[in-house]
Every structure is written in C-alpha cells, then in structure tokens.
Amino acid sequence: MEQVEADGLRKTYGETVAVDGVSFSVDAGEVFALVGPNGAGKTTLVRCLTGTARPADGEARLLGTSPEQTDEARVSLLPQEFTPPERLTPDELIGYYASLYPDDETRDTDALVDEMGLSDAVDTRYGDLSGGQKSRLKVAVSLVNDPDVIFLDEPTTGIDPEGREDVWRVVERLADEGTAVFLTTHYMREVERLADRVALIDDGKLVEVGKTDDVIRKHAGEPRLVVRTVGSAEEAIEGFDATVEGDELVFEGVGVDGIGDALDALDGAGVGYDEVRWREPGLEEAYLHLTGEV
Numbered sequence: 384m385e386q387v388e389a390d391g392l393r394k395t396y397g398e399t400v401a402v403d404g405v406s407f408s409v410d411a412g413e414v415f416a417l418v419g420p421n422g423a424g425k426t427t428l429v430r431c432l433t434g435t436a437r438p439a440d441g442e443a444r445l446l447g448t449s450p451e452q453t454d455e456a457r458v459s460l461l462p463q464e465f466t467p468p469e470r471l472t473p474d475e476l477i478g479y480y481a482s483l484y485p486d487d488e489t490r491d492t493d494a495l496v497d498e499m500g501l502s503d504a505v506d507t508r509y510g511d512l513s514g515g516q517k518s519r520l521k522v523a524v525s526l527v528n529d530p531d532v533i534f535l536d537e538p539t540t541g542i543d544p545e546g547r548e549d550v551w552r553v554v555e556r557l558a559d560e561g562t563a564v565f566l567t568t569h570y571m572r573e574v575e576r577l578a579d580r581v582a583l584i585d586d587g588k589l590v591e592v593g594k595t596d597d598v599i600r601k602h603a604g605e606p607r608l609v610v611r612t613v614g615s616a617e618e619a620i621e622g623f624d625a626t627v628e629g630d631e632l633v634f635e636g637v638g639v640d641g642i643g644d645a646l647d648a649l650d651g652a653g654v655g656y657d658e659v660r661w662r663e664p665g666l667e668e669a670y671l672h673l674t675g676e677v
C-alpha cells in the first residue's frame with residue numbers, strides 16, 4: 384500500500400522554487416532514498432510531505448490522507464535541526480517522548496536503547512554525549528512511537544562507521560517489519576546498502592527515480608581497470624585499447640571477468656606494472672553523471 388505520495392508537488396519561497404512539480408510514491412516496507420546537492424529541495428520536500436511546509440501546490444498524501452489529517456502517532460519525522468536540551472539524559476529524553484503516546488503504541492524503550500548502542504550512556508547528559516551518540520539518540524527518539532512511516536533527514540551525518548552500522552540495521556529491521564522509510568542522505572553507500580528505490584532531486588526537480596540497481600546500471604558508466612606502469616605509460620599503450628592518465632593505463636569497460644585477460648596481454652607485451660585497481664562504478668558515479676558534475 385502507498386504510504387507516502389506526491390503528485391505534482393511544488394513549493395515556492397518568494398522567487399525560489401524549492402520543489403518543482405515532484406511526483407512519486409513510497410510503499411509500506413520500502414526504503415526510499417532522496418539524494419541531491421545542497422539546496423536541491425530535499426528538506427523542503429520532506430516538510431511538504433509531513434505538513435510543515437504548507438501551503439504547497441499539487442498534492443501530498445500521507446497514509447492515504449492529507450499530511451495535516453494523518454494520525455500523528457503513526458508517523459515520525461527526524462528533522463536535521465532537531466537538538467534536544469543539553470541537560471537531559473537519553474533515559475529522560477526517550478521516556479519523555481514515549482510519554483506522549485499511549486503505552487500500547489510505543490516500542491520497548493530499553494530494547495530501543497540497547498539496539499541503538501546507548502546502554503552505557505543512558506544516564507549521560509545529552510550535552511556530554513559524543514557526536515555519534517547524539518545522532519543515534521535522535522534516531523532512537525524518532526522510533527519511540529513505532530511509526531508506520533518514518534522520515535529520516537540525514538540521520539547518519541557525523542556518525543562513525545560503527546554507529547552508522549547500528550542505524551542501518553535498525554532501518555533494515557523497520558522496513559522488514561513493514562514501515563515505509565523515507566531517507567534523505569549525502570552518503571551514496573548508505574543508499575546502496577538500504578534503499579529499494581532512489582530519487583535524485585536537483586534544483587527542485589526529480590531527475591531520476593528508480594530501483595537503486597537500475598539507476599546505477601543506467602547512469603554509472605562502465606567499470607574501469609587502472610594499471611600503473613613501471614615504465615612510461617605513453618610507450619606501454621601501444622597496441623592496447625586504453626587511455627593514458629598520468630603514469631597509468633586506463634581500460635574502460637573491463638568487467639571483473641576481463642581483468643585476467645587484460646593483465647595477461649600486458650605481461651605478453653612485456654609491460655611491467657606495480658599497481659592494479661579495478662572499480663565497478665556505483666551510485667556515486669551515477670549521481671555525479673546525473674547532476675552534471677562529471
């Protein structure tokens with residue numbers, strides 16, 4: 384079932400068109416990622432969908448109704464700018480947010496604290512937590528009401544890799560349990576790991592929406608084998624379908640199966656090399672192509 388829908392959504396601030404005719408939908412159990420450059424319109428789009436940037440033109444629907452009429456207890460929003468009071472501890476903060484909802488509609492808060500890796504810090508004041516602990520606590524707070532739809536606006540910014548992994552596991556579990564997750568992020572690895580579908584917004588418009596794998600296949604370009612030659616790359620290139628970049632030979636379009644043959648051919652031609660790199664392009668490359676940055 385479609386939990387979030389945008390149909391021709393448009394939001395202006397004076398002369399600025401922050402969101403410009405955006406349409407898409409997010410299903411239950413789906414992780415939908417929104418990516419785009421700074422100022423592209425991501426936060427504004429989240430605000431239109433959650434009813435905090437109104438009025439907007441076009442239509443936004445949340446759990447089948449307008450954002451203003453949606454049952455708030457079934458929705459959660461973790462905004463970028465959420466800053467809890469410095470003096471509250473995780474225990475107090477989570478307890479406070481849990482108290483805003485009926486008991487049977489909240490998660491087990493001890494389990495939540497544990498899952499977010501905060502058990503050792505439950506009594507530490509927010510102001511004394513590390514940056515990563517603060518971010519994980521904010522995600523934990525956004526989960527207390529066990530929402531059917533959750534909007535996470537850059538939830539892992541400033542978190543170390545281990546803490547990010549904790550957040551990712553929670554997001555995966557949420558989606559497995561049927562929650563619709565709307566995620567904005569600047570980390571393409573996060574999207575590759577979590578998102579069923581990705582939308583790229585640039586200058587207020589959706590430039591691409593699709594399954595993450597399809598978007599990568601369509602826009603990321605070819606894999607590259609890069610070989611650093613011992614002698615001159617200019618001389619070594621003779622007879623090879625490659626290009627020279629500095630002291631390296633670059634073979635475009637060589638898949639993982641082709642690496643052995645390419646190196647055998649170099650060996651056969653007596654070309655020495657001391658470093659070989661191969662990379663399958665991912666969402667990062669697709670993003671850069673789509674935003675015209677390469």
Ligand SMILES: Nc1ncnc2c1ncn2[C@@H]1O[C@H](COP(=O)(O)OP(=O)(O)OP(=O)(O)O)[C@@H](O)[C@H]1O
Binds near residue numbers: 419420421423424426
């Ligand atoms: N309340 C507002 N008043 C005026 N202009 C705004 C307002 N909110 C957003 N904008 C403008 O709308 C555009 C989109 O901003 P938005 O914050 O949605 O981008 P974003 O993609 O979330 O950026 P970032 O990745 O930096 O968080 C920007 O030009 C911004 O300056």
